[in-house]
Amino acid sequence: MKGDDTIRILITGGTIDKxxxxxxxxxxxxxxxxxxxxxxxxxxxxxxxxxxMLKDSLEMKDGDxxxxxxxxxxxxENRIVITHGTDTMVETARLLGDKVKxxxxxxxxxxxxxxxxxxxxxxNLGCAFSAVQALQPGVYITMNGKIFLWNNVRxxxxxxxxxxxx
Amino acid sequence: MKGDDTIRILITGGTIDKxxxxxxxxxxxxxxxxxxxxxxxxxxxxxxxxxxMLKDSLEMKDGDxxxxxxxxxxxxENRIVITHGTDTMVETARLLGDKVKxxxxxxxxxxxxxxxxxxxxxxNLGCAFSAVQALQPGVYITMNGKIFLWNNVRxxxxxxxxxxxx
Amino acid sequence: MKGDDTIRILITGGTIDKxxxxxxxxxxxxxxxxxxxxxxxxxxxxxxxxxxMLKDSLEMKDGDxxxxxxxxxxxxENRIVITHGTDTMVETARLLGDKVKxxxxxxxxxxxxxxxxxxxxxxNLGCAFSAVQALQPGVYITMNGKIFLWNNVRxxxxxxxxxxxx
Amino acid sequence: MKGDDTIRILITGGTIDKxxxxxxxxxxxxxxxxxxxxxxxxxxxxxxxxxxMLKDSLEMKDGDxxxxxxxxxxxxENRIVITHGTDTMVETARLLGDKVKxxxxxxxxxxxxxxxxxxxxxxNLGCAFSAVQALQPGVYITMNGKIFLWNNVRxxxxxxxxxxxx
Numbered sequence: 001m002k003g004d005d006t007i008r009i010l011i012t013g014g015t016i017d018k019x020x021x022x023x024x025x026x027x028x029x030x031x032x033x034x035x036x037x038x039x040x041x042x043x044x045x046x047x048x049x050x051x052x053m054l055k056d057s058l059e060m061k062d063g064d065x066x067x068x069x070x071x072x073x074x075x076x077e078n079r080i081v082i083t084h085g086t087d088t089m090v091e092t093a094r095l096l097g098d099k100v101k102x103x104x105x106x107x108x109x110x111x112x113x114x115x116x117x118x119x120x121x122x123x124n125l126g127c128a129f130s131a132v133q134a135l136q137p138g139v140y141i142t143m144n145g146k147i148f149l150w151n152n153v154r155x156x157x158x159x160x161x162x163x164x165x166x
Numbered sequence: 167m168k169g170d171d172t173i174r175i176l177i178t179g180g181t182i183d184k185x186x187x188x189x190x191x192x193x194x195x196x197x198x199x200x201x202x203x204x205x206x207x208x209x210x211x212x213x214x215x216x217x218x219m220l221k222d223s224l225e226m227k228d229g230d231x232x233x234x235x236x237x238x239x240x241x242x243e244n245r246i247v248i249t250h251g252t253d254t255m256v257e258t259a260r261l262l263g264d265k266v267k268x269x270x271x272x273x274x275x276x277x278x279x280x281x282x283x284x285x286x287x288x289x290n291l292g293c294a295f296s297a298v299q300a301l302q303p304g305v306y307i308t309m310n311g312k313i314f315l316w317n318n319v320r321x322x323x324x325x326x327x328x329x330x331x332x
Numbered sequence: 333m334k335g336d337d338t339i340r341i342l343i344t345g346g347t348i349d350k351x352x353x354x355x356x357x358x359x360x361x362x363x364x365x366x367x368x369x370x371x372x373x374x375x376x377x378x379x380x381x382x383x384x385m386l387k388d389s390l391e392m393k394d395g396d397x398x399x400x401x402x403x404x405x406x407x408x409e410n411r412i413v414i415t416h417g418t419d420t421m422v423e424t425a426r427l428l429g430d431k432v433k434x435x436x437x438x439x440x441x442x443x444x445x446x447x448x449x450x451x452x453x454x455x456n457l458g459c460a461f462s463a464v465q466a467l468q469p470g471v472y473i474t475m476n477g478k479i480f481l482w483n484n485v486r487x488x489x490x491x492x493x494x495x496x497x498x
Numbered sequence: 499m500k501g502d503d504t505i506r507i508l509i510t511g512g513t514i515d516k517x518x519x520x521x522x523x524x525x526x527x528x529x530x531x532x533x534x535x536x537x538x539x540x541x542x543x544x545x546x547x548x549x550x551m552l553k554d555s556l557e558m559k560d561g562d563x564x565x566x567x568x569x570x571x572x573x574x575e576n577r578i579v580i581t582h583g584t585d586t587m588v589e590t591a592r593l594l595g596d597k598v599k600x601x602x603x604x605x606x607x608x609x610x611x612x613x614x615x616x617x618x619x620x621x622n623l624g625c626a627f628s629a630v631q632a633l634q635p636g637v638y639i640t641m642n643g644k645i646f647l648w649n650n651v652r653x654x655x656x657x658x659x660x661x662x663x664x
Contacts, residue, residue, distance in 0.1 A: 015354075015357070020352075020444060020445070020448055022347075022443035022444055022492050023489075023490075023492045025347070025359065027357065037289075038311075040284050040285075040286065040289075041286040041289035041290070041311065042277060042286050042310050042311075042326075042327065043289075043310060043311035044310035044311060044312060044327055044328075044329075045310070045311040045312055111208060111354035112352060112354055113352070115448065115449050115450070116352055116447065116448045116449055117447050117448060117449060118206050118447070119206075120206065120207040120208050122288040122289040122292065123203075123206075123207035123209070123288040123289065123291055123292035123295075124207070124292060125289055125292060126288065126289035126290060126291060126292020126293040126294075126295070126296070126311070127292040127293070127295055127296040128292075128296070129289075129292075129293055129296075129311045130292070130293040130294070130295075130296035130297040130300065130308060130313060131296040131300055133312075133313055134296065134297055134300035134301050134313060135300050142296060144208050144209060144210040144211070145204075145207065145208075145209035145210060145211040145292070145295045146210060146211055146299075147296060147299055147300060157355075158355075160208075160354050160355045161208065161210055162210075163210075181520075181523070186518075186610060186611070186614055188513075188609035188610055188658050189655075189656075189658045191513070191525065193523065277520035278518060278520055279518070281614065281615050281616070282518055282613065282614045282615055283613050283614060283615060284613070323521075324521075326520050326521045369621075370643075372616050372617075372618065372621075373618040373621035373622070373643065374609060374618050374642050374643075374658075374659065375621070375642060375643035376642040376643060376644060376659055376660075376661075377642070377643040377644055443540060450538050451538075452538065452539040452540050454620040454621040454624065455535075455538075455539035455541070455620040455621065455623055455624035455627075456539070456624060457621055457624060458620065458621035458622060458623060458624020458625040458626075458627075458628070458643070459624040459625070459627055459628040460624075460628070461621075461624075461625055461628075461643045462624070462625040462626070462627075462628035462629040462632065462640060462645060463628040463632055465644075465645055466628065466629055466632035466633050466645060467632050474628060476540050476541060476542040476543070477536075477539065477540075477541035477542060477543040477624075477627045478542060478543055478631075479628060479631055479632060492540075493540065493542055494542075495542075
């Protein structure tokens with residue numbers, strides 16, 4: 001039985017899950033690392049992992065965002081963490097913020113892949129896990145150690161950091 | 167000017183900050199890694215770092231805990247993260263929970279040092295950062311992806327995991 | 333005084349020294365990691381480090397190879413390690429093999445950057461260090477744990493591995 | 499068919515293979531990492547891996563060394579790499595140097611476990627791989643980027659580095 005406090009983790013891709021392909025020199029998505037990450041950090045919260053897609057968020061279409069919205073609205077859990085590319089994370093957060101009611105949803109990603117050295121992935125994921133458990137229903141982004149409301153956040157492309165609008 | 171939302175990070179030692187000394191084969195504390203950790207993860211929350219001590223928590227005395235209590239009570243910040251060894255983290259949390267009022271205090275540590283491979287340190291630190299920002303005043307522990315109230319937590323020494331009392 | 337056994341390390345770039353730039357998502361060369369690598373591995377052989385260039389070897393010109401050849405011919409050391417991109421490593425080795433006499437020269441690189449997880453960089457560098465000390469004058473490549481003579485090696489682009497011609 | 503150039507790798511333990519046990523805070527040997535290491539570095543030399551024991555070399559007995567000697571003498575390969583703790587590596591090298599004839603044997607270890615950050619393990623292993631292929635029959639130690647003859651090496655316990663006797 002999944003209780004109220006189970007966290008659903010929706011995997012959509014993004015830098016957090018990218019790997020270096022030595023044959024092509026490109027960053028690719030051979031598989032998600034989320035299961036390994038949660039195992040490494042000894043996470044004992046109940047969660048279900050669902051890999052919806054593995055995409056660079058610049059290549060997400062409206063249809064992809066609609067799928068994420070549907071999943072958030074219809075899944076049985078009230079606490080949802082979404083791993084997502086940083087480039088259009090704010091756009092997805094806005095769609096969800098406008099439409100998802102009565103659930104706590106936290107979007108999170110990374111600037112450096114988990115698979116590389118000196119990554120921010122595990123810290124960011126930790127931020128998302130506490131936020132999704134501690135916060136009232138609503139849609140949030142956790143990046144750079146901060147918690148942002150979906151309608152008061154942007155990615156500063158020059159610094160690569162997330163910041164409040166006001 | 168330090169605003170209300172600055173986080174004070176009190177460093178007390180614990181496994182999170184241990185290193186392997188190749189000459190003796192022992193785990194030691196040559197220095198704290200917190201500054202490097204927060205730099206690596208691109209943390210943009212305002213914080214002040216204070217190294218109070220670097221101790222294995224089994225070697226903490228009552229006097230050490232009193233110092234931590236005084237610091238929490240008298241510092242100007244209302245949001246405090248304490249890095250701490252896991253073995254007596256619950257004991258320190260109880261002293262603080264009983265005495266610190268009107269502030270949000272989160273104790274956190276790691277089972278594997280940050281400096282080793284496959285550590286839980288960055289994830290746990292992320293959990294602490296979100297918790298200290300999102301939670302109401304009170305004293306908490308974040309370990310294993312969970313948030314515990316100071317008076318409802320124990321370390322299970324057989325599994326090495328933190329769990330609720332009830 | 334530099335004795336006969338000092339190793340000159342010529343840095344030319346290649347994947348071994350690449351880093352991930354989180355702002356652009358590209359692999360770049362902000363600086364060489366060779367000094368950090370040799371420090372990490374506690375190398376006590378006498379060496380001099382010289383950063384000639386930091387290039388993807390696909391972008392090396394004939395002029396770059398001529399510079400490397402001149403440096404090998406004219407430096408005072410008889411043992412030379414060259415860090416180099418893998419894509420045209422064989423081409424540079426052939427130029428050197430044809431022209432450098434009386435010195436032991438070993439070219440080496442990596443398929444995964446040192447700065448990423450699970451890299452082959454340190455192992456390959458170790459192979460180069462032993463090879464340059466143990467081998468007779470000549471020009472060699474060390475990759476995949478093997479030692480190749482300059483005129484009997486190719487990079488198999490499908491497998492990403494170096495192999496003998498015959 | 500194993501040809502002349504197959505390398506036999508004898509695993510005996512030592513720091514290179516140690517892991518941190520989060521429950522006890524001790525360094526232990528749950529398993530050898532050699533297979534993972536050789537996979538990570540894309541080693542394409544033919545080799546056979548044999549785990550003889552997993553011991554801190556301070557706990558090796560004369561009988562253990564006799565077993566290693568027998569294995570070196572009787573195995574079909576002429577090129578042998580032995581992973582070994584650094585504290586008594588010189589002692590084992592002396593026994594082998596005195597008795598093993600017609601084979602190239604290289605002992606190697608690490609000051610920092612492979613499983614920890616900033617380890618010298620992969621570099622040292624690379625040194626051993628080139629040395630065992632390039633050197634004439636004899637017994638050697640590769641540590642700190644250097645190649646030592648079995649009868650001209652000691653571990654300096656103050657610096658943790660290997661050095662020539664003369």
